[in-house]
Amino acid sequence: MTPEEEAEFKRRRTARNLVVGGTLLFFVILFYAITIVRMGSQ
């Protein structure tokens, strides 16, 4: 792997990790909100 390829590899890996992490955080908040709403209605 050339230095350029390695830089590109790291850039893509970082970008992907950020997207996955952001999505997980979003779902944590969403499930918290769903739980609060559903508990409130019962």
Place this chain on the structure above:
Amino acid sequence: MPMTALPAEWRDFFTLTKPRVMTLVIFTAICGLLAAPGSIHPVLGFTAVLAIAMGAGGSAALNHWWEADLDAGMKRTANRPLPSGRMRPEDARDFGMFLSGVSIMLMGVAIGWLAAGLLLAAIIYYAVIYTMWLKPRTPQNIVIGGGSGAFPPLIGWVAVTGEITAMPLLLFAIIFFWTPPHFWALALFVKTDYAKVGIPMLPVVAGERVTRNQIWIYTLVLAPIVIAPWLIGGTSWVYGTFAVVLSALFIALAAPVVRRDAVMGEGDPMTEEKALFKFSILYLFILFGALVADRVLETQGLIGPGYFAGGVV
């Protein structure tokens, strides 16, 4: 290809979900949600639409995976993530399965299992029955495919009410019968290379004459279905007026497309076909917008329940 050794760009995963198709899915799902009687908490409404969008995205990814070979053979699709070699096919398949699975679980846990069951049916319908089985086998594939686009408003409605009634089924039927004239009008003026990869599109297999006749049949069947929600008392005159006027316009624009016989070859501007196609998109947005406006106005007490309410059914 050396590119496959690198991890795929996250944007390519996003591309797999067909974001442009998704806008119509989200719009019609929200309309089904808002038009349904009763109310749903905004957080749950958002979750229902999110689950529908994720299900659509998941089955779109499965569609990319299954049709990678076909896409490679067509100019329009050759640059998609799989045929271009930017992503491994297995990754697209796993992504599609995962997204579909999560969408069904999310819908079931947060909203209800009837809506989740319908979402599962929609995903299987699009990814398996349509993509894998019928699309490569019948020139009526557009009719079958229209069924998958018809699920979102039905699921959105059922997410609120928890039951399948005449109204959500009519919303399903509206999109189902709207799709063929909409798509075939496009197919008449955009020459695709589907034939090259063995997908039997109606204008190629059966000819333009048959396609124009079929556009006419579906246009005429669509009109009473679109007006039916008003006639069975599901809506008031607001929706009823839009339904009648829009149907008349659709028929008026389809008629010249059907009548045209002598096509002037390559130089033909296809004005009538383009007009019908453009109008068909506007038609659906206005119709569903009018349905939502109608229901909201009645809930607010600004208009009556409608002339036919409680009368016919």
